[in-house]
Amino acid sequence: MKRRSRRGRFCASLTGALVVALAAGGCGTSDGGPAATPAQSASAGGTPGTGSHVMARAATWRKWGLAPLPTAPEPPVDKPIKLSRTGPVPVFAHVPTSRKIVFITVDDGLEKDPKFVQMMRDLKVPITMFLMNDAIRSDYGYFKPLQALGNHIQNHTLHHPPMNTVPLARQKEEVCGDQKILTRHFGTAPLLFRPPYGAYNDATRIAVGECGPRAIVWWRESMQIRDLQYQQPDKKLRPGDIILAHFRGPAEMKGATMTEMFANLLRHIEKQGFAVARLEDYIQAPTGR
Numbered sequence: 001m002k003r004r005s006r007r008g009r010f011c012a013s014l015t016g017a018l019v020v021a022l023a024a025g026g027c028g029t030s031d032g033g034p035a036a037t038p039a040q041s042a043s044a045g046g047t048p049g050t051g052s053h054v055m056a057r058a059a060t061w062r063k064w065g066l067a068p069l070p071t072a073p074e075p076p077v078d079k080p081i082k083l084s085r086t087g088p089v090p091v092f093a094h095v096p097t098s099r100k101i102v103f104i105t106v107d108d109g110l111e112k113d114p115k116f117v118q119m120m121r122d123l124k125v126p127i128t129m130f131l132m133n134d135a136i137r138s139d140y141g142y143f144k145p146l147q148a149l150g151n152h153i154q155n156h157t158l159h160h161p162p163m164n165t166v167p168l169a170r171q172k173e174e175v176c177g178d179q180k181i182l183t184r185h186f187g188t189a190p191l192l193f194r195p196p197y198g199a200y201n202d203a204t205r206i207a208v209g210e211c212g213p214r215a216i217v218w219w220r221e222s223m224q225i226r227d228l229q230y231q232q233p234d235k236k237l238r239p240g241d242i243i244l245a246h247f248r249g250p251a252e253m254k255g256a257t258m259t260e261m262f263a264n265l266l267r268h269i270e271k272q273g274f275a276v277a278r279l280e281d282y283i284q285a286p287t288g289r
Contacts, residue, residue, distance in 0.1 A: 075281035
């Protein structure tokens with residue numbers, strides 16, 4: 001618990017630094033999870049586009065006290081982010097797009113609320129999971145139903161250290177160790193890496209590149225219990241923004257549950273008229289060997 005409390009303070013202090021540091025960042029195959037099938041991507045109830053489908057979808061969202069989000073457009077054939085198998089690992093915090101979409105990422109994995117799995121089955125909102133082994137090793141199986149919905153599992157280290165405070169050898173242990181464990185338990189090698197607290201340095205990029213992931217992912221907004229924390233002063237979502245949330249429960253959120261926090265996040269997104277798309281659908285993974 002102490003680690004995670006320290007995380008909250010650290011993230012708050014990093015907000016300004018992240019904006020500056022992004023200027024130095026750059027912008028299939030083994031990608032941390034299965035591609036969503038048309039059945040998984042479609043909303044429940046009836047044939048898409050029909051009145052019965054719309055009514056069934058609205059009823060499903062009302063079950064969770066929510067209004068439905070707009071439907072995300074089909075993923076582009078020409079992916080706006082293209083990753084290479086070799087060379088420096090890029091860093092990105094948003095996806096270049098004019099579409100009114102955002103991307104939800106959920107970190108760590110300590111909270112394992114079965115109601116959240118049911119919520120994801122009902123709403124079919126795509127998420128990307130950046131999982132840390134210390135948090136998930138008590139129950140790897142919890143995340144498999146979420147993966148089966150088409151959600152991808154990505155790398156977030158073994159033990160959650162601030163990566164810019166440890167030497168290259170330790171950073172490689174953290175990234176390569178999590179990469180091996182996630183690949184073994186979930187069947188695909190993560191394509192993306194998120195550094196704990198958003199903290200990284202040149203050694204991190206070397207470690208990530210040598211361990212398998214081909215990009216470092218940051219964020220533009222972070223979800224708290226009820227409110228979104230923005231990096232931009234106008235406090236508005238923008239097309240292609242990546243949102244950070246966490247697998248957290250009542251002990252860490254003043255009694256609020258994971259599903260309550262996630263519902264609050266969806267309300268913020270719905271209020272601003274955005275759809276949620278799958279991050280990996282906008283990334284071209286490296287091809288060849």
